[in-house]
Amino acid sequence: MMLRSVFAAAAGLLMSAAAVAETFTFTAIPDADESRLNARFGKVADYLSEQLGVDVKYIPVKSYPAAITAFRNDQVQLAWFGGLSGVQARALVEGSEAIAQGYEDQFFKTYIIANTSTEIEASDELPEDIKGKTFTFGSKGSTSGRLMPEFFIREAFNASPDELFSRVGFSGDHSRTIAQVQSGVYQVGAVNYSVWDTEVEEGKIDTDKVKVIWTTPTYPDYQWTIRGDVDARYGEGFKEKVRTALLDMKDEDLLASFPRKSFVPASNDDYAPIERTGKAIGLLD
Numbered sequence: 001m002m003l004r005s006v007f008a009a010a011a012g013l014l015m016s017a018a019a020v021a022e023t024f025t026f027t028a029i030p031d032a033d034e035s036r037l038n039a040r041f042g043k044v045a046d047y048l049s050e051q052l053g054v055d056v057k058y059i060p061v062k063s064y065p066a067a068i069t070a071f072r073n074d075q076v077q078l079a080w081f082g083g084l085s086g087v088q089a090r091a092l093v094e095g096s097e098a099i100a101q102g103y104e105d106q107f108f109k110t111y112i113i114a115n116t117s118t119e120i121e122a123s124d125e126l127p128e129d130i131k132g133k134t135f136t137f138g139s140k141g142s143t144s145g146r147l148m149p150e151f152f153i154r155e156a157f158n159a160s161p162d163e164l165f166s167r168v169g170f171s172g173d174h175s176r177t178i179a180q181v182q183s184g185v186y187q188v189g190a191v192n193y194s195v196w197d198t199e200v201e202e203g204k205i206d207t208d209k210v211k212v213i214w215t216t217p218t219y220p221d222y223q224w225t226i227r228g229d230v231d232a233r234y235g236e237g238f239k240e241k242v243r244t245a246l247l248d249m250k251d252e253d254l255l256a257s258f259p260r261k262s263f264v265p266a267s268n269d270d271y272a273p274i275e276r277t278g279k280a281i282g283l284l285d
Helices: 002-021 034-052 064-072 083-092 103-107 143-157 174-183 193-201 230-234 238-247 252-256 268-280
Strands: 024-028 056-058 078-081 097-102 110-115 134-137 167-170 188-192 210-215 223-226 263-265
Touching (some): 024 034, 078 083, 083 223, 097 238, 110 143, 110 174, 134 174, 143 174, 143 268, 174 188, 174 210, 223 238, 230 238, 238 263
Parallel strands (some): 134 167
Antiparallel strands (some): 078 223, 110 188
């Protein structure tokens, strides 16, 4: 009886060791130059490996859908997603959870901009005068360039963009949105606030031709999302270890590479506005 117990204990230890030895993998949406992402997330992998006591590997992907697919297929157990891609991924993997976000991601926002020829004045409320104008979003899959501005437009006017504007377009990215509104190709547009602020500072925007007319309420954007089965694979409490490691990241150079001031707690509920908008416009079931 005692010998059987010893064998059982030894088998349990071997299974535990095997779980610990398994490589923990993660990815990130490709929102910047590949070499920059490899440098950033290679350092994140080293940091997490040290903190978690397991081998950690970063797996790069070529597109937002590829990041979601890798997460769904369990090729990665953790991912750095944008607001929309995170909601999409969590909908596909039962028990998955947003566990941390950048400090700045709590307060992300979108600017609504207008060509000055429209004579639309800046306002604390979304101006009524945007009705009937031509309007461009950024990328169709962008959180700040499409999802959240559309959410606030629908909320303010109880109408879809197609119902509200005379023509709706998708520029492809934030810089193109600015250029198209500045040139008059579109009269009004939605743009990531940080891109606008940066390009104004760099002198790339003629503020005599285009200006900010409204700023959205803040909303959460990027976040770390983890699969719900990691404790079963890597040991009880592993998810909390990952969360703690991310929240305790203090390396200034590593944080600056995102760039983020720090990481703070996040939850799935934080992204409810994005989920509602995604469902309303048919990007989520």
